[in-house]
Amino acid sequence: MVNKLIIQNPKRDNSARSGRASWYPYYAGFSPKFAHSILESSGLPRGACIVDSWNGSGTTTTSSTGLGYRTYGYDLNPAMVVIAKARLLNRREKSSLWPIAEDILRKSACIESTFTISRDPLNTWFIPSSTAAIRNLEKNIQILLIDSSKFNLLANRDNINSLSDLAAFFYTALFRTVRTIIKKFFTSNPTWVKKPKNKAARLRTGRETIFTIFSAEVRLMIDAIEDEPLVQQNLDGDAHIGIASSDFLPHQDNSVDLILSSPPYCTRIDYAVATMTELAVLGYTLDGSFRELRKKLIGTSTVPKTIPTPPPDWGATCNMFLEQLASHRSKASKSYYYKNHVQYFDAIYRSLKELHRVLIPGGLCALVVQDSYYKDIHNNLPRMFIEMASANGLSLGRKTDFGMTRTMAGINPTIKKYRKVFNATESVLCFINN
Numbered sequence: 187m188v189n190k191l192i193i194q195n196p197k198r199d200n201s202a203r204s205g206r207a208s209w210y211p212y213y214a215g216f217s218p219k220f221a222h223s224i225l226e227s228s229g230l231p232r233g234a235c236i237v238d239s240w241n242g243s244g245t246t247t248t249s250s251t252g253l254g255y256r257t258y259g260y261d262l263n264p265a266m267v268v269i270a271k272a273r274l275l276n277r278r279e280k281s282s283l284w285p286i287a288e289d290i291l292r293k294s295a296c297i298e299s300t301f302t303i304s305r306d307p308l309n310t311w312f313i314p315s316s317t318a319a320i321r322n323l324e325k326n327i328q329i330l331l332i333d334s335s336k337f338n339l340l341a342n343r344d345n346i347n348s349l350s351d352l353a354a355f356f357y358t359a360l361f362r363t364v365r366t367i368i369k370k371f372f373t374s375n376p377t378w379v380k381k382p383k384n385k386a387a388r389l390r391t392g393r394e395t396i397f398t399i400f401s402a403e404v405r406l407m408i409d410a411i412e413d414e415p416l417v418q419q420n421l422d423g424d425a426h427i428g429i430a431s432s433d434f435l436p437h438q439d440n441s442v443d444l445i446l447s448s449p450p451y452c453t454r455i456d457y458a459v460a461t462m463t464e465l466a467v468l469g470y471t472l473d474g475s476f477r478e479l480r481k482k483l484i485g486t487s488t489v490p491k492t493i494p495t496p497p498p499d500w501g502a503t504c505n506m507f508l509e510q511l512a513s514h515r516s517k518a519s520k521s522y523y524y525k526n527h528v529q530y531f532d533a534i535y536r537s538l539k540e541l542h543r544v545l546i547p548g549g550l551c552a553l554v555v556q557d558s559y560y561k562d563i564h565n566n567l568p569r570m571f572i573e574m575a576s577a578n579g580l581s582l583g584r585k586t587d588f589g590m591t592r593t594m595a596g597i598n599p600t601i602k603k604y605r606k607v608f609n610a611t612e613s614v615l616c617f618i619n620n
């Protein structure tokens with residue numbers, strides 16, 4: 187099967203800028219065309235079980251469902267779970283979306299937004315009355331599509347996994363509304379959002395403006411369904427999107443036919459910070475539940491108190507890299523950066539073990555992995571994955587490399603001291619489960 191796979195460049199392209207994929211342009215996402223062609227060329231029969239263990243914005247799950255597969259997508263970040271669910275919304279529901287939006291807006295306009303939530307994380311960027319107007323929209327989304335009996339922040343509900351695609355659609359519109367209003371706090375780094383310098387610098391957006399922006403965002407999302415490329419149209423497979431960690435998947439041993447995923451980067455991209463505003467909408471408090479989530483995500487820039495000693499099973503390339511890193515002359519290499527990388531490799535190793543456990547013998551696991559640099563030391567992540575996978579019963583069947591001209595490293599000015607070139611290689615690694 188592995189030789190027959192059609193492997194296109196995973197880099198986000200025009201297929202990510204139209205249709206439902208454009209609802210939430212995730213900088214870490216791969217191209218819908220890439221996901222579609224690899225799944226379609228797998229030759230698996232309809233009903234085969236496909237998993238993405240780091241599902242992000244749901245590129246795999248959208249393509250896989252469209253091809254009629256039994257699809258499962260997991261991410262530890264609930265904001266990404268909501269976005270991936272929204273993307274599964276069947277285009278046949280399109281004509282109902284605007285009437286629902288009108289109802290939400292009408293009901294939100296009727297009641298003056300007076301209720302407030304103590305320590306509402308949206309108050310980081312907004313004055314309380316602006317936050318109350320946003321919560322009023324959310325409350326009416328919940329009444330219509332989640333629970334008519336009482337409003338509760340999604341962070342405090344235990345049912346994000348059972349959120350309907352429709353409710354997820356309107357939450358995604360709310361995410362976009364908040365992003366549009368606070369755009370001056372976003373920087374050229376897509377994974378960073380600033381906070382106002384003090385309370386007086388918070389946004390005082392009026393509720394009329396908030397409602398107008400929400401309605402424009404819903405309109406844009408509905409219109410995007412029209413220009414959807416054909417590949418995403420026939421959504422009819424069974425799909426489950428939920429919160430789970432890649433090292434603890436809710437699947438039986440030997441039950442998954444194919445895994446298609448892109449693990450978190452090893453360049454200290456903080457996936458929680460990148461979605462800080464979405465998590466604030468869900469009610470993640472910055473010094474509480476947000477901090478906890480951040481620590482759990484692979485790729486986080488936080489470090490734990492204790493780390494394991496790198497075992498030989500992590501492979502020669504990883505162990506050598508860690509030795510070089512620990513003896514690098516730059517500040518904090520031996521302490522913070524070493525710990526941070528060990529934590530990353532430990533989580534990846536445990537995840538590969540889990541992927542091996544859930545795959546059927548002979549099952550396929552296609553992972554998109556990028557190399558990078560720590561200062562001037564090459565982090566050959568694809569090779570490390572190959573060695574770690576091999577220690578976990580996954581043999582490399584095929585490796586396809588794509589050159590990339592620009593990487594996230596290029597936006598960090600301090601790196602220019604160590605390197606002049608910021609090119610990277612993105613590898614699609616196809617493993618066969620033993």
Ligand SMILES: C[S@@+](CC[C@H](N)C(=O)[O-])C[C@H]1O[C@@H](n2cnc3c(N)ncnc32)[C@H](O)[C@@H]1O
Binds near residue numbers: 212246260
């Ligand atoms: C490179 S992104 C995947 C992007 C995806 N292929 C797409 O097209 O949108 C990696 C994802 O892994 C998630 N993640 C980080 N740690 C995780 C963990 N331990 N378990 C599951 N997901 C995790 C992050 O939240 C992020 O969304």
